[in-house]
Amino acid sequence: MIKKLEVNPKAKALIFDLDGTLADTMPVHFWAYKNILVDYGIDFTPELFATLAGIPAVGTIEKLNEQFGTTMHPEEVGHFKEAEYEKIMHKMKPVEPVVELAKQYHGKLPMAIGTGGYHRLAWKTMEILGLDKYFDILVSAEDVTHAKPHPETFLKCAEKMGIAPEFCQVFEDGEPGMQAARAGGMIATLVTDFYEVTIGQPI
The missing domain is CATH 1.10.150 (DNA polymerase; domain 1)
Structure with missing residues (x-):
């Protein structure tokens, strides 16, 4: 049985990776x-x-x-x-449990996207999935000097939201992102436990 994705009680802000986390782009x-x-x-x-x-x-x-x-x-x-x-x-699809969580907390907690992808394509992804109206902060590959597993992407998100890193919960699907969240002193949550991915099937 797939577990339910939840926000940590300590979290005052949420940071989402994009590819493989909100968007099933893999x-x-x-x-x-x-x-x-x-x-x-x-x-x-x-x-x-x-x-x-x-x-x-x-x-x-x-x-x-x-x-x-x-x-x-x-x-x-x-x-x-x-x-x-x-x-x-x-042809991409949303990662439903993560998207539902983002919609649920929209307007309740500050939220940001921290992606290793290019800015323009990241926004295009958000538009395709109808998520652009839920987020106005997006930190992409062009906005940082050091990519994940360096924590710079997520620290910039925290800074833009005005929330201390230890109160930010990061949702990620990859090990570099999990390392980045931990290195930034944040609450790290791996989303791959909450949905099934099939790679290699025709899309």
Whole structure:
């Protein structure tokens, strides 16, 4: 039985990761990588994708270069991947238990999005899922110097909300994000215990 997602009684503000937390974008990211990497001779499998959870596109390409001995240009191929993702992102679905929680606490507690994704695509994701009306604070890859697992993303969210980090509850689906929340002294909640993910199925 899947447990119920709850807000910690100590929490005075909520911070949500986006991909894999509010938006079930992981299948879309998987297919974007798979479609692009075939040109470089890489068979991108769900198992391989699982080892790269929470790593931005440029970092993912760097890791694949190490693993496969390829010489892909990380920024260039990262942008190809993001363009492919944008083409198919309308197929994403919401992560219902997390979205319900955000809607429930909208207007009751300050809320922010802390994502490792690009700002424009993050807002587009929110619009597709109808979440843009629930959030006005979004900290993205362009807003920080250090990506997760560094706590900068979430600390910026706390600062923008005006709430001390120890009273912020972070909802995350990836280990880098969980590490970032803990490093920031926040309440870290892993959302993958609350819903099922299937990667690799046609979308």
